Amino acid sequence: MEFFEKSVAVRLKTHHHKYLVAGDDQITVRQSLSAAETRRARWLIEHVDSNSHVIRLKSCYGNYLTASNTPFLKGKKVIQSLPENARDLAIEWQPVRDGFQVKLKTSSGTYLRANGAMPPWRNTVTHDGGFTHNWILFDVEAVEVPEDEEFVDYLAMVTSFSSVSDEISGLEFGSPASIHSSSFSPRTPVFSTKKKPSVMDFFRNAKAVRLKNHHHKYLYADEDQESVSQDRTAASKNNRWAVEFVTDSQDDNVTIIRLKSCYNKYLTASNQPFLLGMTGRKVLQTAPARLDSSVEWEPVREGGQVKLRTRYGQFLRANGGLPPWRNSVTHDVPHRTATQEWVLWDVDVVDIVVQSPAPRPPPPLVYHSDSFTSTDSSSPTVSSANLQTFAVQESSAAKMEEGRAIYYHVVSDEYGEVDENAQGFCINFKGNDVHELTIKLEEETGLRGISVCTRSPLNGNLYPLRLQLPPNNVAMKVVVVPNSSSQDE
Structure with missing residues (x-):
C-alpha cells in the first residue's frame, strides 16, 4: 500500500514493459509504450477511505478505471467509466504487494490483467481469476502532476459525486484548506489559482x-x-x-x-x-x-x-x-x-507577433514660428522670447515619450500657401523611415496620398523628404502637402 500513500498520481507499467493508458474515446483502456509520457498514462489516486486500503484510479478524462461485467474472450473488459453511485464497487481496487510490484484486486476477487501474445489479446486489459501470473504484476511509478493541472484535476476528482461537491461548495480556494469526506480522502492536494492551460x-x-x-x-x-x-x-x-x-x-x-x-x-x-x-x-x-x-x-x-x-x-x-x-x-x-x-x-x-504598445496621448499642442503663426487675437504672438520657450517645450515633448516630436502644418493649396487661421500640431514618432512617417501623418490628418515636405530656410520653398530622417530623434518641423484629389470628404 505504501506505493500509493505519498503519491498524487502514478503510472502502471506492465510485465510487457508497456503502460496502462486511457483511450482517446474515454471508454477503453489499453497498453502502450509510446504514450508513456502523455497524460493518458497518468492515473490520479483517490483513497476510498482513510482507514481502508482500497483506492480508485482516475484517468486524465475524469473517468474511473472500472472492472466491467462485459465479457472479453476468457476475461472481462476493464474500461473507463463515471458511475452515478460513489460507492460503486466496480471502480474500487485493492493493491496487493508482491515483492517490488503490486497486483490490483477487484471487489469480486479478480485481478487487473495486462494481456500479451497475438491479437486480439495483444495490448488489451481485462480482469480475471485464472491468469498468467506475470500479467497481473505492475510496477508503480510516482508521477508529479504539474501545478497548473493539479488543481483542476483535483477539483474534477472531488466534484465527481454530488455528496462530495456539497462539502466543498463553501470553500474559498487559494487559501490552505483540508477536505475530509466519508467517501474519499486525498493525501496531498495542492491548491493553485493558476488557470488551466488552454489550446x-x-x-x-x-x-x-x-x-x-x-x-x-x-x-x-x-x-x-x-x-x-x-x-x-x-x-x-x-x-x-x-x-x-x-x-x-x-x-x-x-x-x-x-x-x-x-x-x-x-x-x-x-x-x-x-x-x-x-x-x-x-x-x-x-x-x-x-x-x-x-x-x-x-x-x-x-x-x-x-x-x-x-x-x-x-x-x-x-x-x-x-x-x-x-x-x-x-x-x-x-x-x-x-x-x-x-x-x-x-x-x-x-x-x-510583437504586440504594439498601447497608444500614448500626443504632446501638448505648441504654436511656433515660421508658417505656424496666427493673426487671431486669442493666439499667442511669437517673439524671440517665445522662441526660447518653444525650444524648452520641444525638448520636454521629445523626452516625454520614446521617439521624436514632429511638428506639422497642412498647407492650404498645392503652392504651399499657409492658411493664416490654421494651427500647427505635434505628434510623437519613433523611427527614421519617411514612408512610415507619411502613413502616420495620413492617419492623423485623414488625408491620403500626401507629401511630407520641409521648408528651405534660404528661400522658403517646400522640398519633399526623400531620405531617412535625422538620427538621434531630433525634433523636426514638416509641412503636409495634400493632393487635391485625395482629401477625405
Whole structure:
C-alpha cells in the first residue's frame, strides 16, 4: 500500500514493459509504450477511505478505471467509466504487494490483467481469476502532476459525486484548506489559482510554427507546392507554417486557425482518397479563390501536444509504416490503437507577433514660428522670447515619450500657401523611415496620398523628404502637402 500513500498520481507499467493508458474515446483502456509520457498514462489516486486500503484510479478524462461485467474472450473488459453511485464497487481496487510490484484486486476477487501474445489479446486489459501470473504484476511509478493541472484535476476528482461537491461548495480556494469526506480522502492536494492551460497557449502570439509528429518528423510543404509530407530537417523553410486565426467562428470558445506554407498556400483537408479502398484522404497545399472550411483547423489539446481537427471531425495524421504510407500526411479518424499517436503534434513557435504598445496621448499642442503663426487675437504672438520657450517645450515633448516630436502644418493649396487661421500640431514618432512617417501623418490628418515636405530656410520653398530622417530623434518641423484629389470628404 505504501506505493500509493505519498503519491498524487502514478503510472502502471506492465510485465510487457508497456503502460496502462486511457483511450482517446474515454471508454477503453489499453497498453502502450509510446504514450508513456502523455497524460493518458497518468492515473490520479483517490483513497476510498482513510482507514481502508482500497483506492480508485482516475484517468486524465475524469473517468474511473472500472472492472466491467462485459465479457472479453476468457476475461472481462476493464474500461473507463463515471458511475452515478460513489460507492460503486466496480471502480474500487485493492493493491496487493508482491515483492517490488503490486497486483490490483477487484471487489469480486479478480485481478487487473495486462494481456500479451497475438491479437486480439495483444495490448488489451481485462480482469480475471485464472491468469498468467506475470500479467497481473505492475510496477508503480510516482508521477508529479504539474501545478497548473493539479488543481483542476483535483477539483474534477472531488466534484465527481454530488455528496462530495456539497462539502466543498463553501470553500474559498487559494487559501490552505483540508477536505475530509466519508467517501474519499486525498493525501496531498495542492491548491493553485493558476488557470488551466488552454489550446490557445500553444498558438498565443504565434506568427509561425513548426509541427513535429510522433515519428519525430516535421510537417513539410513539398517543393511541388501542392503535396504535404514529413521531413526531419528542422531548419528547412518548408517546415515553417504561418498561423492565421479565424475570427468569424460561430463559437467564440473554439479556436480555429489556418496554416499557410512558405509557398503562400493553405494546409487543406481535401476530399481526394489517398489510396483506393483506404479511409484516409489527402492533405494538400492549396490557394483557393474563396477560403472555406477545408483550410480551417481546430487545435485540440492532448496533454503537452495538440491534435488538429477538421471542421468535419477528422484529424491531421502523420502516417508511418512501409511505402506508400511512410512520410505521407492524411486526415482521418484513427480507429486502430497503434495509430492513436499519429494524430498528436508538438507545436514549436518559430516566430511571434510583437504586440504594439498601447497608444500614448500626443504632446501638448505648441504654436511656433515660421508658417505656424496666427493673426487671431486669442493666439499667442511669437517673439524671440517665445522662441526660447518653444525650444524648452520641444525638448520636454521629445523626452516625454520614446521617439521624436514632429511638428506639422497642412498647407492650404498645392503652392504651399499657409492658411493664416490654421494651427500647427505635434505628434510623437519613433523611427527614421519617411514612408512610415507619411502613413502616420495620413492617419492623423485623414488625408491620403500626401507629401511630407520641409521648408528651405534660404528661400522658403517646400522640398519633399526623400531620405531617412535625422538620427538621434531630433525634433523636426514638416509641412503636409495634400493632393487635391485625395482629401477625405
